[in-house]
Amino acid sequence: MLSNASKYAIRSVLFLAENSSKNKKYGAKIIAEELEIPLHFIAKLLQQLARVNVISSSKGPHGGFYTAKKNLQNNVCAILDEIESGNVFEPCFMGLPQCGDENPCPVHHIVAPFKDALLEKFKHQSISEFSREIKEDGSLLSLKGID
Amino acid sequence: MLSNASKYAIRSVLFLAENSSKNKKYGAKIIAEELEIPLHFIAKLLQQLARVNVISSSKGPHGGFYTAKKNLQNNVCAILDEIESGNVFEPCFMGLPQCGDENPCPVHHIVAPFKDALLEKFKHQSISEFSREIKEDGSLLSLKGID
DNA sequence: CTTATAAAAGATATTTTAGTCTTTTATATA
DNA sequence: TATATAAAAGACTAAAATATCTTTTATAAG
Secondary structure, eight states: OOOHHHHHHHHHHHHHHHHOBTTBOBOHHHHHHHHTOOHHHHHHHHHHHHHTTSSEEEOSTTOEEEOOTTGGGOBHHHHHHHHSSSOTTOSOTTOOTTOSSSSOOTTHHHHHHHHHHHHHHHHHSBHHHHHHHHHHHTOOSOOTTOO | OOOHHHHHHHHHHHHHHHHOBTTBOBOHHHHHHHHTOOHHHHHHHHHHHHHTTSSEEEOSTTOEEEOOTTGGGOBHHHHHHHHSSSOTTOSOTTOOTTOSSSSOOTTHHHHHHHHHHHHHHHHHSBHHHHHHHHHHHTOOSOOTTOO
């Protein structure tokens, strides 16, 4: 459903939300190591996200990527809008064009509630809220160091 | 989540389950037209499925693909096992290797029940049961002719 | 002002998925 | 037995996704 690019991007932004600040920046290299994702690939994605103000960046020594307060007001859909082409949630699970409540595919009744729940989260929960929830729930962005 | 190949294959098998029999076979061409999917692509997939007895086929005039009674005892997973490489439901939605109940990614609690429901259906419901449900529910395998 | 650092930009390579085309083989039927 | 039909098989092409490599630009710090 999500491309690797989106998965990497989401995890990176949430990592920055949890760990970075205006004076605690992270280079692409650190992020790649921390999340165990390809360096050059995530570098490109972070640059894209910085260009559209989903995250912030600064060049040079002590430079890197970080989330400023205004960045944290964004939601996951802002990431997907930049990385993915077209609505990730639109295509039917079975490949039926125009599948919907009126013309449901054979698994529509299972898939639709799932998509709704996820869309609700990605569209209406801010990155900062999402990040806080992650900390509270103890869910993970990386399994580095966990056997 | 599913490749186009799997989507085409599942819809084709369900189409055959609903419409075909030992003496009512469908050529790849008809199936492609009926489901609005690429002819040569689905032809290959149907051949693959016939080879592993998920469906049946016969060559020559009045030949084609069909589901014999024993074919209908299969389930959707049998299709996926043949078409997909590796378990479709295993990879984590966020890309975390080893994501699970113990080490959940940030959307695991939303994704896991969905996967369970779908896996239950694909693994424990036979093609014939699935096909009957589709007829009862009035769900669709194609939107050909529907505006 | 020089240097080291790290993002920005852009070109290239690789892999996977998707889709097409051609030839061969089996078979029902006329 | 000749012919038309349709699956089987295999080679090939195209597009998208994934990933890497190189060069340029900005900037903090010595």
